[in-house]
Amino acid sequence: MTGTLDIAIQKVQNSRINQVDFDNIPFGKVYSDHMFIADYVDGQWGGLRIVPFEHLKLSPANAALHYGQSIFEGMKAHKGDDGSALIFRPEKNAQRFNRSAIRMCMPELPEEIFIGGLDELVRLDRSWIPDKEGNSLYLRPFMFAADEYIGVRPSLTYKFMIFTCPVGGYYSKPVRVKIETKFVRAAEGGTGAAKTAGNYAASLYPAQLAGKEGYDQLIWTDSKTHTLIEEAGTMNIMLVIDGKLITPPTSGTILEGVTRDSILALANDWGMEVEVRKVTVTEIIDAIKTGSLEEAFGAGTAATVAHIAAIGYEGIDYELPPVETREFSNKALLEMEAIKRGKKEDRFGWIHKI
Numbered sequence: 270m271t272g273t274l275d276i277a278i279q280k281v282q283n284s285r286i287n288q289v290d291f292d293n294i295p296f297g298k299v300y301s302d303h304m305f306i307a308d309y310v311d312g313q314w315g316g317l318r319i320v321p322f323e324h325l326k327l328s329p330a331n332a333a334l335h336y337g338q339s340i341f342e343g344m345k346a347h348k349g350d351d352g353s354a355l356i357f358r359p360e361k362n363a364q365r366f367n368r369s370a371i372r373m374c375m376p377e378l379p380e381e382i383f384i385g386g387l388d389e390l391v392r393l394d395r396s397w398i399p400d401k402e403g404n405s406l407y408l409r410p411f412m413f414a415a416d417e418y419i420g421v422r423p424s425l426t427y428k429f430m431i432f433t434c435p436v437g438g439y440y441s442k443p444v445r446v447k448i449e450t451k452f453v454r455a456a457e458g459g460t461g462a463a464k465t466a467g468n469y470a471a472s473l474y475p476a477q478l479a480g481k482e483g484y485d486q487l488i489w490t491d492s493k494t495h496t497l498i499e500e501a502g503t504m505n506i507m508l509v510i511d512g513k514l515i516t517p518p519t520s521g522t523i524l525e526g527v528t529r530d531s532i533l534a535l536a537n538d539w540g541m542e543v544e545v546r547k548v549t550v551t552e553i554i555d556a557i558k559t560g561s562l563e564e565a566f567g568a569g570t571a572a573t574v575a576h577i578a579a580i581g582y583e584g585i586d587y588e589l590p591p592v593e594t595r596e597f598s599n600k601a602l603l604e605m606e607a608i609k610r611g612k613k614e615d616r617f618g619w620i621h622k623i
């Protein structure tokens with residue numbers, strides 16, 4: 270048992286950490302020693318425990334497998350100079366997790382279980398936090414329906430879990446993206462703002478088609494007119510046009526990104542002009558043609574700041590300015606990385622220290 274939360278801890282007998290090549294870590298394939306679990310039964314969360322990372326035993330009739338009640342979050346921990354673990358803005362993720370839970374008709378999770386579970390797990394596996402610049406310990410909390418029942422109704426039982434994985438970069442180079450005008454990620458009234466498994470599943474086929482045309486990702490457009498840009502699925506989209514930082518508002522069909530919010534805060538702090546408003550595809554293409562589009566990038570926890578190298582639209586690829594010339598996004602990336610690693614003052618109160 271531990272701390273203020275009652276968490277039973279069963280440690281691994283032999284850590285797997287020595288099998289990991291920390292100089293070459295792929296994203297999302299290497300898992301740390303332990304995982305956190307809590308169960309929702311009879312209307313209450315309980316059974317808080319940390320156990321060795323291992324496979325789950327599930328009924329083939331598990332409700333999440335059939336009807337998709339499944340939500341998740343993503344965060345990163347970095348190592349501070351004093352050996353502490355630093356987590357970036359976990360309260361924001363805890364709050365978004367509960368907004369996703371409400372939309373997917375799942376029970377909310379008390380923030381103290383979300384944060385307390387993270388704290389204890391990261392404390393136990395802190396030696397898995399990579400030292401190397403650009404690498405981090407990715408934290409993956411998730412919740413899924415646990416009922417063994419194939420009638421369609423909200424599950425009565427759920428599992429909340431967290432595992433962690435040391436990761437390198439999500440994208441290894443600037444991305445080529447296609448503006449998608451046929452398929453739709455989210456429609457008004459749908460689940461676009463929720464971080465739920467089905468949103469990602471629905472994006473795979475269109476992304477695969479775009480992949481065959483040489484693109485790494487899609488920029489989704491609105492479901493009604495396909496004239497307004499939304500997000501890229503793994504990240505929010507931000508642009509610098511004529512010195513102004515521009516990004517669409519997160520009004521229901523777009524995920525409320527924590528990195529997006531942090532970059533907006535930095536831009537405001539630096540006195541940059543910021544516009545959170547609808548952005549048309551035409552405006553972007555015109556800005557590329559006239560040379561007023563200076564920067565385009567994706568913002569996400571896994572992706573951090575991912576420069577966009579080229580945008581494809583209606584069969585034409587528009588190459589964007591060289592990455593070295595992109596003053597704002599390069600500066601924002603450096604600043605955020607420095608804050609996350611405790612190398613710069615945490616002037617916004619973003620760092621949760623363990």
Ligand code: COI
Nearest residue numbers: 343344503569570571572
């Ligand atoms: C994240 O950035 O943490 C995400 O969840 C995106 C992802 C699908 C890897």
